[in-house]
Amino acid sequence: MRVRLTLLALYVFLLASLSYFAMAFPAVDYVPPTLPNNSATNLNWTYINITSSENLTQALLEWGNSSGFTNISMSNSSGGNLTWYVNVTGLADRTYNYTIWAQNSTGNWNQSVRRFVTIDTIAPSIAIQSPQNATYINKVIDLNVSADEPVDTWRYSINDTGNTTFTPNTTITVSAGANNITVYANDTAGNMNRTIVYFTLNTTLDVSLAEPSTVSPTDFVQNTAFLVNATVVCRQGSCGNVAGTVRYNKTSANPDTPINITSGAQPFYIQEASPASTKSCPNNPLSEGQFCNLTWTVNATDSTLSYWKLGVNFSSDSGWTVPNTTSPATVSIVPCFVDLTVNWQSINFQNPLIPDTYQNPALGNADPLYNITVNSGSCNTDLYIKGTDMQNSTLGYSLGAGNLTWSNSSNTYSSSFNMTQAYSLFKFNAPPITNVTMWYWINVPPIFAANYNGTVFIQGVKSGSSFP
The missing domain is CATH 2.60.40.10 (Immunoglobulins)
Structure with missing residues (x-):
């Protein structure tokens, strides 16, 4: 009996010990406005708020960093001992970590998970x-x-x-x-x-000169007209109202002076009905990608027969569009020369012609065949005509030059003039690319019938020069 009682007492003691050590500890959770773990804040203070699974007698905040820790007592909210808080203030910029120690009414302590928070009050530079x-x-x-x-x-x-x-x-x-x-x-x-x-x-102007060539020098005959042709393209945005000015190098190596608009001015002038050295794009204002083409007809009057640089400067009325100038063209003004073409070899009449007949037309009058062309690039030309007597060397007879008549106005005998053995002016100041048509007739007096041959001379001289 004594043994059994001893064993029972030991059993009861073990049960009591086990019951004591199985008692629960308070569970602690963080609640807002506590910042989430590993958060950062731009304030130099922060709230730590918790709730507990049971009433607490006290709650301590263990707060610090690698330099040390301190315990801060937390306050409980009104209405019970389940909610506790503390406001940690005056914090310097750095990373802190903290944990909560909570004690329940039976004196048991429990620790929350450890959290980290970074205080950063300085804005980025x-x-x-x-x-x-x-x-x-x-x-x-x-x-x-x-x-x-x-x-x-x-x-x-x-x-x-x-x-x-x-x-x-x-x-x-x-x-x-x-x-x-x-x-x-x-x-x-x-x-x-x-x-x-x-x-x-700044928007930009993409410019180019099509005529004259910018690759190699171009010769222009003095006192003849040529074309200046330039294009501008608006780039990088709106370019406003764009205009181009045709220029030559009056005072420097590159074009710097607008070409004169007065007729006959040296070394160039603009030869147009309403001359203007500056012209506006017709499709102004130019938007990005839009372009315009401007042309000028220029007369090369240069009496010094020199080399010149020509180009077009484009500009805009906007404050943000950069002016730009085309690559220059080199032009040479050269003296003119008379260049003409007589488009027939001979003047023939009906064979035979009966003596003592008059106003006999040349066979080519009706076509008309007898054309004279002042070629492109030629000087303005004065045209003269003369003829020789017509001879029959076998018989020794001749037909005077005056029996041959000519007209440069119409295929009508009444408009004709007698051929002379001295040059007679029949066309004054014919410009290049001019065609002059001639008509001829012969008067045959009573003379021995035979073939008679003579020569007609067509002579061109630079307009205003002495006659041949």
């Missing part, structure tokens, strides 16, 4: 590497930025027209004229900073 405070000629510009700390969100605003979120680095597209870009940076703690850059986009 932003640097904009591009664009800079400069003038650009390409509307697509690099946006290159950096900061002195990790940035959670980057945004930019062009000319205060709204914010765009971006990831560095990227590109932006801007409009012509004055621009600004504001770049914003938010760090993970919510600190925001911004910086602004002012810059300008």
Whole structure:
């Protein structure tokens, strides 16, 4: 019996011991406004709030960092001992960690999980590497930025027209004229900073000269007209109202002076009904990609017969379009020469012709066959005509030159003149590319019937020169 009682007592003691060690500890949870673990804040204070699974007699915040820790007593909210809080203030910028020690009414302690929080009250410092405070000629510009700390969100605003979120680095597209870009940076703690850059986009004029050639020198005969032909294309945005001025190099190596509009001016003048050295594009204002072509008819009066540089300068009334000048053409003014073509070999009449007949037309009158051309590039030309007596060397007879008549006005005998053995003027100041038609008749007096041959001479001289 004594043995059994001893065993029973031991059993009861073990049960009591087991019951004591199975008692629960208070469960602690973080609740708002406690920041989530590993958060960052831009405030120099933070709330730590908890709830417990049972009433607590006290709650301690273990707060610190690698430099040391301190215990801070927490306060309980009104209405019970389940909710506790503390506001930790005056915090320097760095990372802290903390845990909660909670004691219940039976004196049992429990510890919460450890959390981390970063205090960061300093906004990031932003640097904009591009664009800079400069003038650009390409509307697509690099946006290159950096900061002195990790940035959670980057945004930019062009000319205060709204914010765009971006990831560095990227590109932006801007409009012509004055621009600004504001770049914003938010760090993970919510600190925001911004910086602004002012810059300008200039639109450009893409220009070319089609005539005269810019590859090799071009010769122009003095006092003849030639064409200047230039094209402009608007690039990188709106170019406004564009105009071109045709120029020559009066005072420098390259074109610098508008060509004169007064007829006869040296060394060039614009030979048009309403001459203007500056002409506006007919399709103004020019938008991006639009073009216009301008032409001038120029007369080369240069009495010095020199080499010159010609070009066209294009400009705009907008404040942001850069003027541009075509590559220059080199032209040489050369003296003119008489260049004409007589388009027949002989003047023939019906064979036979009966003596003592008059006003007999040449066989080519009806076509008309007898044409004289002042060729392109020739001087303005004065045309003269003369003829010899017509001979029959076998018989020794002749027919006077005056029996042959000519007209340069119509195929009518009454308009004709008698041929002379001295040159007679029949066309004055014929310009290049001029055609003159002639008609001929012969009067046959009573003379021995035979073949008679003579020569007709057509002579051209530079207009105003002495006759041959």
